[in-house]
Amino acid sequence: MLETIWFLLWGVLWAVYFMLDGFDLGLGTLAPFIARSDVDKRVAYNSMGPFWDGNEVWLITAGGVTFAAFPTTYAVMFNALYTPLLLLLFGLIFRAVALEFRSKVNNDGWRKLWDACHFLGSFVPALLLGVAFANIFKGIPIDAEGDFQGNLLTLLNPYGLLGGILFVLLFLVHGALWLAIKAEVPLEERAGKAAGGIWWVLLVVAVIFLGATWFATGLYKNYLAYPALLLIPLITVVALLATRVFIAKKAWWKAWFASSLTIVGATLFGVVGLYPDLFPSSLDPAYSLTIFNSASSPLTLKIMLGVALVFVPIVLIYQIWGYYLFKDKVTTEDLASDEAY
Amino acid sequence: MDAIMLSRVQFAVATYFHFLFVPLTLGLSVLVAIMETRYVWTGDEEFKRMAKFWGKLFVINFALGVVTGITLEFQFGTNWSRYSKYVGDIFGSLLAIEATLAFFLESTFIGIWLFGWKRLSPKAHAACIWLVAAASNISAYWILVANSWMQHPVGYVIRNGRAELADFWAVVTQPYAIWMFLHVISGAYILAAFFVMGVSAYHLLRRQELSLFKRSFKIAVTFAVIFSIAEILIGHYQGREMMRIQPTKAAAAESVWESSKGAPLYLFAIPDEKNERNAVEILGIPKLLSWVALGDKEGVYRGLKEFPKEERPPVAATFWSFKLMVLLGLFFVVVSIVAWIKRNAPGDSPGLLRLLIWSIPLPYVAAALGWTVAEIGRQPWIVYGMMKTTDAASRVAGSQVALSLAAFVLVYTVLGIVCFYLIYKYARTGPEPISVGNR
Numbered sequence: 001m002l003e004t005i006w007f008l009l010w011g012v013l014w015a016v017y018f019m020l021d022g023f024d025l026g027l028g029t030l031a032p033f034i035a036r037s038d039v040d041k042r043v044a045y046n047s048m049g050p051f052w053d054g055n056e057v058w059l060i061t062a063g064g065v066t067f068a069a070f071p072t073t074y075a076v077m078f079n080a081l082y083t084p085l086l087l088l089l090f091g092l093i094f095r096a097v098a099l100e101f102r103s104k105v106n107n108d109g110w111r112k113l114w115d116a117c118h119f120l121g122s123f124v125p126a127l128l129l130g131v132a133f134a135n136i137f138k139g140i141p142i143d144a145e146g147d148f149q150g151n152l153l154t155l156l157n158p159y160g161l162l163g164g165i166l167f168v169l170l171f172l173v174h175g176a177l178w179l180a181i182k183a184e185v186p187l188e189e190r191a192g193k194a195a196g197g198i199w200w201v202l203l204v205v206a207v208i209f210l211g212a213t214w215f216a217t218g219l220y221k222n223y224l225a226y227p228a229l230l231l232i233p234l235i236t237v238v239a240l241l242a243t244r245v246f247i248a249k250k251a252w253w254k255a256w257f258a259s260s261l262t263i264v265g266a267t268l269f270g271v272v273g274l275y276p277d278l279f280p281s282s283l284d285p286a287y288s289l290t291i292f293n294s295a296s297s298p299l300t301l302k303i304m305l306g307v308a309l310v311f312v313p314i315v316l317i318y319q320i321w322g323y324y325l326f327k328d329k330v331t332t333e334d335l336a337s338d339e340a341y
Numbered sequence: 342m343d344a345i346m347l348s349r350v351q352f353a354v355a356t357y358f359h360f361l362f363v364p365l366t367l368g369l370s371v372l373v374a375i376m377e378t379r380y381v382w383t384g385d386e387e388f389k390r391m392a393k394f395w396g397k398l399f400v401i402n403f404a405l406g407v408v409t410g411i412t413l414e415f416q417f418g419t420n421w422s423r424y425s426k427y428v429g430d431i432f433g434s435l436l437a438i439e440a441t442l443a444f445f446l447e448s449t450f451i452g453i454w455l456f457g458w459k460r461l462s463p464k465a466h467a468a469c470i471w472l473v474a475a476a477s478n479i480s481a482y483w484i485l486v487a488n489s490w491m492q493h494p495v496g497y498v499i500r501n502g503r504a505e506l507a508d509f510w511a512v513v514t515q516p517y518a519i520w521m522f523l524h525v526i527s528g529a530y531i532l533a534a535f536f537v538m539g540v541s542a543y544h545l546l547r548r549q550e551l552s553l554f555k556r557s558f559k560i561a562v563t564f565a566v567i568f569s570i571a572e573i574l575i576g577h578y579q580g581r582e583m584m585r586i587q588p589t590k591a592a593a594a595e596s597v598w599e600s601s602k603g604a605p606l607y608l609f610a611i612p613d614e615k616n617e618r619n620a621v622e623i624l625g626i627p628k629l630l631s632w633v634a635l636g637d638k639e640g641v642y643r644g645l646k647e648f649p650k651e652e653r654p655p656v657a658a659t660f661w662s663f664k665l666m667v668l669l670g671l672f673f674v675v676v677s678i679v680a681w682i683k684r685n686a687p688g689d690s691p692g693l694l695r696l697l698i699w700s701i702p703l704p705y706v707a708a709a710l711g712w713t714v715a716e717i718g719r720q721p722w723i724v725y726g727m728m729k730t731t732d733a734a735s736r737v738a739g740s741q742v743a744l745s746l747a748a749f750v751l752v753y754t755v756l757g758i759v760c761f762y763l764i765y766k767y768a769r770t771g772p773e774p775i776s777v778g779n780r
Contacts, residue, residue, distance in 0.1 A: 050456040053407060054449035057440060060411055064437035067418065071429020071503075078418020078425075079735040085419055086412075086745050090752060093408040097756055100404040104763050146422075147736050296430045297505040307438050315445045322453050325460055338773055339397070339455050 002301040003291040006069040007278070009308060011271030013065055015264040017058035018129070018167075019174075022263055023256075024048045024055055026175025028095060028122025029168065032115065034179070034194055040187050041115065043330045045099055045341040047182035050326045052099065054319055056092065068304055072146070072294035073278040080140055080148035080279075084128045084155060091128070095121030103341050126171045127164040131155055134163020137217045137270055139282030142289075149283065159216040166209045169202040170263055173243065177256040182330050188252075195255070196247045206240065206266075218280075219273030232272055236265030345734045347742040348420040351749055355412050356716070357709055358753045362406030362760075364708055367481060367526060368533020368564075369399045370474035375560060377467045386775075391553050393458075394772035395537065396470075400455055401763050405756060407448065412749075420742065424723055424733035430505045431497055431512060432487055439483035447476035481529075482522050489518035491724050492715070493586040504727065517586060520579035521715075527575055528711065530568040531673055532704035537561035538680060539701035540768045542694035545687055550771055555687065562684045565677035572670055577633070584634050587725055590718035592645045593656045594663040595630060604642035606630040612656045617646060654720040662713040669707040676700060 027044055035041040067074040078085060098118035102111055138159050141149040176195035180188050210233075213219050223229050239261035246255035274280070278294060281287035295301065334340060342350070373396050380388035414436055417425045425433065453461075454469040461469070496511030497504045506512070538561045541554040584591045596612040596619055597604060608624035631640040645653050680697065683690050723730040 050452035053404075053452050054445065056407075056411075057445045057448045060414060060444060061437065061440040063411075063414060063418075064433070064440045067414075067425065067429055067433030068437035069433075071433050072426050074418050074429060074433065075422035075425035075735075078415060079422040079737065082419045082735075082737055082741060082745070085415055086748070089408075089412050089415060090748065092411065093752065093756070096404050096408045097759070100401060101759060101763060104401070104767070145736075146426075296434065297500070299509070300430050300434050300506045303506075303509050304434050304437060307441055311441045311445075315441070315449075318446070319449055322449055325453065326456065337458070338393075339400075339458065 002298055002305070003295045004276075005305065006065075006295070006301055007271075007275060007291045010062070010065055010069065010278075011268055013058060013062040014271070015267035017055070017062050018170075018267055019260045019263045020055035020058055021052070022126075022171045023174045023178040024052045024095075025122045025126040026168075026171030026173070027179055028118050028175070029126060030172055030175050030179070030191075030194060031122075032119050034176070034190055035187070038111065039332075039335065040183075041111075042103070042335050042341065043183050043187060044179055045102065045118070046330045046334060047179060049099070049341050050322060052096070054322065056096075059092075065304075065308075069296055069301060070278055070289070070291065070294045071296060073289045076142055076146035076148075076289055076294075077136075077279050079146070080142055080150075081132055081155070082148075083152045084132055088125045088128045088132075091121045091124040093121070094118070095125070099341050123168065126168045130164035130167025131160045133167075133267075133270060135160045136279060137163070137213065137219055137274065139217070139280040139288075141283050142279070142281045142287055143283060144287050146287075146289070159212055162205070162209055162212055166202075166205050166266075169198060169205055170259075170266065172198045173202055174256070174259045174263060177243075177247070177252055177259055180250075180252040181256060184329055184331070188329075192247060192250060192252065196244070199244050199247060203240070203244075217273070219270060222273050222275060229272055232265060233269045236262055236269055239265055342739070342743075344737055344739040344742050345731055347739055347746055348734050348737075349730065351420065351742060351746040352413075352416055353716075354746070354749050354753065355409065355416060356712060358757065359406065359409040359413055360708055360712060361705060361757065362402050362409065363481075364525075364529035364532040364704070365402045365536060366399070366406045367477050367529035368531075369395060369402070369536065370470065370477055371530070372533055372537060372560060372564065373399055374467070374470045374474045376557075377470055381463045381467045387553055387556070390772045390775070391557055392470075394553075395557070396455075397767055398540075398764055400451070401760060401767065403451060405760050409753075420735050420737065421723070421733050422735040424728065426503065427728060427733070428490075428494075428504045428724060430503060431490060431494075434506070435483055435487040435490070435512070439480055439487075443476045443480035443483065447473055447480060450476065478526060481525060482518075485522045485525055486513055486515075486518045488715070489515060489521050492521075492719060493517050494724050494727050504724075517579070517582050520575060520582055523575045524572065524579050524711070527568045527572040528704065528708050530564055531572060531677075532708060534561040534565035534568065534677075535673070535697070535700055535704050538565060539697045539699075542687070542697040543769065544771055546691060546694045546698075548688075551688070553772060558680075558687050559684050562677065562680045565673070566681045569670070569673040569677045573674060576667070576670065580634060581636065587719070588643045589645070589648050589653055590659065590714070591634065592643055592648075593654045593659040593718055594714060595634075595642075596656055596660040597630070597642055597644045598646050600641055600644040600647050602631070602641050603628040603639050604630040604634075606633065610660075612660050614656045652721060654718050659714055659718040662710040662717070666707050666710040666714065669703055669710070673704065673707075 027048060031041060031044045035044045094117040098114040098121060102114035135155050141154060143149055173195050176191045176198065179191035180195060183191055239258050243255050243258040243262060246258055276290045276292060277288050278291055279289040373392050376388050376395065377392040380392060450469045450472040454473060457466055457469060490512055493515065495515050496508035498507045537557055541558040544550055544554045596610055598617055605625035605627045606629035607622045610619045611621040613620040628638040631642050632638045634642060679693060683693060687694060719725055721729050723733040
């Protein structure tokens with residue numbers, strides 16, 4: 001029971017991370033194509049200014065909870081995903097310092113350099129997170145010892161890449177909508193238009209991904225056994241369609257929330273399908289890491305649950321307050337202040 | 342080098358680099374909070390400009406501290422998976438609690454503080470930086486609880502082929518964790534105080550913004566005096582605890598080979614590891630070492646030879662790091678006291694001001710040496726007495742680690758240079774002119 005609760009919490013942490021940092025990463029990927037002037041770029045960067053740091057902590061917590069609740073999975077997963085994880089980390093490092101450093105020196109070359117770093121630091125993590133999760137859904141070649149029998153190319157298989165593209169597209173729509181919320185016209189309109197356009201590509205890729213999932217993974221097993229669970233993908237699809245409806249109405253906040261729900265739903269669809277596996281082996285199901293053979297002791301799980309039940313709601317309250325505080329558009333006056341990115 | 346050694350070097354690079362940014366975050370957050378609080382209390386705009394100026398340096402430093410911390414957390418899985426598997430039940434939960442309790446708070450409120458000058462009332466805004474300061478210090482506590490558990494594992498049972506948590510309270514409140522926390526925090530406050538004194542000294546020498554930097558100087562010098570003296574006492578008591586729980590590290594730190602009653606303290610020695618003796622030992626003060634370390638002039642100080650060779654840490658590295666760190670600690674006390682005496686008119690002592698500018702890097706060196714003692718002194722164990730470092734590594738190819746290590750060194754060197762260049766640039770430029778600062 002404890003293991004199952006932690007499994008769900010684990011899934012929720014990842015879902016919240018994708019939902020929050022998703023718009024940062026998506027916007028960072030989109031920015032070079034949509035932000036024409038330096039002012040446009042600064043609006044994009046400052047739109048995530050007060051948030052990106054707090055958003056990234058959800059990743060650290062998701063990693064930390066994997067370590068705490070399922071240490072064996074943590075050890076095997078992080079070891080097997082050595083290269084992609086380090087690339088992800090380098091990406092996030094560059095994303096962070098690009099935001100912090102870009103406006104600190106008044107020089108065009110300097111700004112271009114950090115623009116490039118910010119793009120790579122957003123695109124590469126978005127892609128790799130998708131590749132990693134698709135491969136987890138599919139199963140990873142780990143042996144009885146938990147040692148990884150493959151290399152980076154093993155992970156860059158068609159299904160893995162499809163997952164990566166799906167994540168990038170989800171985040172692109174999400175990030176474009178965030179910019180539409182935070183920017184003033186005409187950037188707002190360009191962002192909204194981009195969201196609407198990319199949405200169609202997302203729809204196509206999502207359909208292909210759901211189909212490929214049937215052949216490449218065992219995710220549907222749980223849904224066939226408990227059809228009530230199909231509510232999760234159903235809600236996700238409705239949220240995805242609703243996103244487009246709201247985009248057409250230029251209701252950016254509503255579209256962004258619908259897009260958030262799409263990302264959370266898509267994550268939970270995968271996670272629930274995975275249950276009770278955390279890190280399935282493609283070599284032999286007997287080598288798979290499940291919530292039962294990789295969990296921490298009941299005492300640790302109980303203490304951690306206490307901590308999570310008290311503090312995660314508190315975190316949510318102050319983070320929501322932070323979003324509420326900075327809900328307004330980024331104005332030229334904001335850009336003029338000396339702390340602006 | 343084999344994969345294990347490469348992984349160790351990579352972890353060392355990541356840790357040293359991370360700890361270039363952490364202490365300033367820990368200390369400067371408190372100093373900025375004090376400055377802003379004085380603005381709220383007095384309404385004096387100069388304190389606001391002061392908080393903004395130091396806050397800007399704080400933020401440049403902060404970003405790298407955060408992102409380099411993540412690589413440390415993830416490396417336990419990527420490079421030390423056998424360790425993670427064996428002790429994750431305890432160690433992992435401490436890291437997860439740190440993120441939930443402290444890291445969220447710190448990272449959320451730094452954003453709100455940085456961008457919230459106009460959106461929040463002065464009181465609420467000052468509260469945000471206090472939350473950042475509190476959170477970063479709480480964060481340090483959990484990380485150091487985790488590290489002290491590696492130094493001295495407590496509250497566990499070996500069950501199901503791994504270490505499992507038996508007594509959470511024992512883990513969280515073990516004396517060594519508390520001493521280590523106080524030691525690291527005081528060190529961080531010394532570092533931040535020397536940073537503020539040094540940068541202030543630069544501007545005082547050039548007679549720029551005299552009032553603002555005199556006030557900054559005064560706030561920092563009080564900090565420096567309190568914590569450099571406290572650090573000596575804390576270090577002393579932590580050392581005694583180390584004697585009790587990590588005798589090999591204690592013996593290596595002093596380079597004591599033979600166990601002896603009433604051991605003398607040599608003011609100068611050169612360890613000779615190969616021949617298991619000291620090549621040079623001069624100016625011995627009889628019984629001082631036993632007295633300081635054990636609180637008993639006739640106490641037995643255990644020497645390295647009492648332990649099998651394969652359970653001793655590298656002596657020279659531990660010894661020199663320890664001695665140099667202590668020397669720097671004493672230097673900080675002397676400089677702080679002199680600066681404190683001159684606190685009302687620091688501008689009259691250009692020599693002192695110049696010394697303070699050149700002293701800015703020294704607490705960084707001391708902190709790095711301290712971690713060298715803690716981590717190299719713990720070898721060959723990753724968890725003292727429980728698990729050897731050689732049994733802890735992942736089975737990854739050496740070439741893979743060599744590649745990632747090269748990437749770490751390259752990226753960190755470039756980013757480190759850029760970051761310190763920016764801090765240098767903004768520190769030299771000084772605060773925004775009044776008309777802009779009040780915008």
